Amino acid sequence: MPQRTEIFPVTRHLIAPAIGIWGTREPKQRWLKPMLRADELACQLFSETEAGADLAAVRTRAVRHGDGWVLDGHKVWTSGARVSTWGVAVCRTDPDVPKHAGITVFLVRMDAPGVTVRPIRQMTGGESFNEVYLDGVVVPDADRLGPVGQGWKVTLSVLAAERLDSGTLGLDNADRALELARRCPAGEVQRDLAADLYIRTLVQRIIGLRITAALEAGSAPGAEASVGKLYATETMARGMANATVLERV
Ligand SMILES: Cc1cc2nc3c(=O)[nH]c(=O)nc-3n(C[C@H](O)[C@H](O)[C@H](O)COP(=O)(O)OP(=O)(O)OC[C@H]3O[C@@H](n4cnc5c(N)ncnc54)[C@H](O)[C@@H]3O)c2cc1C
Known part of the structure; x- marks a missing residue:
């Protein structure tokens, strides 16, 4: 193995x-x-x-x-x-x-x-x-x-699945940062950061559900999977940055 x-x-x-x-x-x-x-x-x-x-x-x-x-x-x-x-x-x-x-x-x-x-x-x-x-x-x-001659479509099937799979990136870290925020006596800036992260995790999960629903209905994920990937990347970056700020509290 x-x-x-x-x-x-x-x-x-x-x-x-x-x-x-x-x-x-x-x-x-x-x-x-x-x-x-x-x-x-x-x-x-x-x-x-x-x-x-x-x-x-x-x-x-x-x-x-x-x-x-x-x-x-x-x-x-x-x-x-x-x-x-x-x-x-x-x-x-x-x-x-x-x-x-x-x-x-x-x-x-x-x-x-x-x-x-x-x-x-x-x-x-x-x-x-x-x-x-x-x-x-x-x-x-x-x-x-x-x-x-249809290989581009086959390739897109793999890439769409990759974007969908990447859509959960950052959620673990964001959840951990939120848990940290709950336990810290946070000021206004920290509360704002935590709220921003909380909203992002909700939106990200909803994007994931939307893509899953489309897949279950038999349609291939398209632009929404790309949006999910972009959004997840931003959540990952913000999750790390916000966790660093919250850890200082
Ligand atoms: C973690 C990781 C794992 C990977 N695993 C695999 C793998 O298993 N198999 C595999 O085949 N590949 C893999 N890759 C490669 C990845 O898919 C490529 O890096 C990606 O396709 C981008 O190609 P490139 O790095 O050659 O960048 P380039 O295509 O050279 O792009 C460089 C920059 O130029 C920009 N750019 C390019 N073309 C244009 C244009 N026409 N107009 C404007 N801007 C443009 C890009 O947005 C980017 O910012 C992996 C990459 C990473 C980071």
């Missing part, structure tokens, strides 16, 4: 739901149970050095070869690549159409010949990110997720 890493929620909350949406019956049976049990972990082979914020600019090529595909390219910032069985690779299958239309997604075995993982050492000494080189990696067509 790898130590607990972010790759557990990445596998179970981000990638498994996308397989649930895009996989046909057979891949669902093959991938979903091991992933939901965390027997097999999966990482996101999305970012490249020239395709980060502009993810649709991916250059990693997948070319049809017999019953399968051959992948060549270079991915970066891949969290958990060293402990993953599978990598969800966003690839260019048609360079002659507008960039969003020429993308297809594959599940690549991380131990396949031609896959090389290189850890990136951070300033903190940690090595959670990796570079992943794909050199002539053969992937059977059965490991394609979603239709050829």
